[in-house]
Amino acid sequence: MIISVASGKGGTGKTTVAVNLALVLNNVQFLDCDVEEPNAHLFLKPDIKDKKIATIQVPEVDESKCNYCSKCREICAYNAIAVLVPDEDIKKGSILIFPHLCHGCGGCTLLCPQNAIKEVGKEIGMIEAGNCGNMEFIHGRLNIGEIMSPPLIKQVKEYINPLKTVIIDAPPGTSCPVIASVKGSDFCILVTEPTPFGLNDLILAVEVLRKLNIPFGVVINRSDIGDDKVDVYCREENIPILMRIPFDREIASLYSRGIPIVQEKKEYVKKFEQIFDLTGSQRQKSFYMKINL
């Protein structure tokens, strides 16, 4: 079973919820899919046993076979290939590949009439795997200056062990990296805060999950700081509120030092266990709704 934790707005407490939830459950595999800014390791302090360089496939042209027909440039939807065709002025042609723009579709390699292109791996980041106690831990780290996080997220998710309870910490936002992270989840927990920013971004995240057909519920963090509009919205939209975490200087201080709440405040163990039970009953409900459709 796969539970992802996402938010729309950043800094609402995704990592806090994901980490504490993982710590109160058994047989857990934790995947930090916020590969741009992974933070869960700061709290879980995993013992990293395995490091793997993550690559994407990009084209490499054998210019001895290339006749500069430009087919590759024509078919590349991402403008990742430029061809300098030889003519009377330019005696020698050349091909330029922009690997940062390449999505790795493999089209140029497949369609080159001269068979002059092969694919080679280009490093985009690192995947580190290990464990923290009985919990299995995997995260990805995107290299500095790389733009393409979804391929790395997909490679992190290849580690998913369906026999475990998989907790995915997703990145903020609502676009491709978020979709790559939450896709295939059985349930998604959306963490928000009761402010106009929190509500605005929650609504966007809800639209994404509805489009992806993933059942979800909401955790309201710092639940006593703002207004009640998130509550009203959830009520009107029939979205279950799984938990409220009031603002507490002690929790903020624990967070700042990289200490999970459940480690110091035992009353939260039960609260996070309850979230898990609630996700179970919500999953069941959406399962039966799908059958009835």
Added chain:
Amino acid sequence: MKQMVVISGKGGTGKTVLTASFAVLAKNKVMADCDVDAADLHLLLHPTVKERHEFRSGKTARIDKDLCQGCGECINICRFDAISQDFTVDPISCEGCAICSYVCSVGAIKMEENVSGEWFVSETKYGPFVHAKLGIAEENSGKLVTAVRQAAKEIAEKENVEYVIIDGPPGIGCPVIASLSGVDLALIVTEPTLSGIHDMERVASVAKHFGILIKVVINKYDINLENTLNLKRICEQQELEIVGQIPYSRKIVESIVNNIPFVEHCNDQTAEEIIQIWDTIK
């Protein structure tokens, strides 16, 4: 004309609160919200939309089932698992590479242009404001950021404006790099938490990688003074100038709830600090 972007690495450190205050303090500027995934600046600036533009980007494959012979070649070559066994394209997975349309022997696959968002030129009481809304579950946020920045720059040049002030996205990937490229200053807002420090170091490396001048603001500096000290040490080592430190204040949340830029909402010490930050970087 000077372009400055507010970024953070970690989300929720105070980018939009700070940017909205700069909108009040800067005299002669164009504002731009480049967090197109989860844009919030409009909630504080109350724009009146003057122009709407469709954002067209990328294509999606569509299979004509009357022509399709069911050979399965498209399914085999698609690297994005976007075509199901019954030859339906999942528009969310399709990256628009069009290779399926090239390999289909009966020409049953056509590529259709996506409208993947909208961008707006608006008027606010603080001056012109360019912002955007990415379509639900759409991609290419980096290109939308570029469209917003291009429009903001054009207005700034036409109206002979002194500053383009950009609210940036969290993270270090595609939309962040699009927000950063070619700016005169990246102002990093961080907080004294282990996550805040970790993420600031990564986003600072990205800005350095592109040769951009960086300055740092420590927000909520008093929630962990030891970490604040540590942050200062790191900034000193990496030669990053710290231009201000803002204390934690419940009044900041109050200003957001009231949809007002912070320096307009109150004039306490926190506001003083933000005014001083603007005076340092302007």
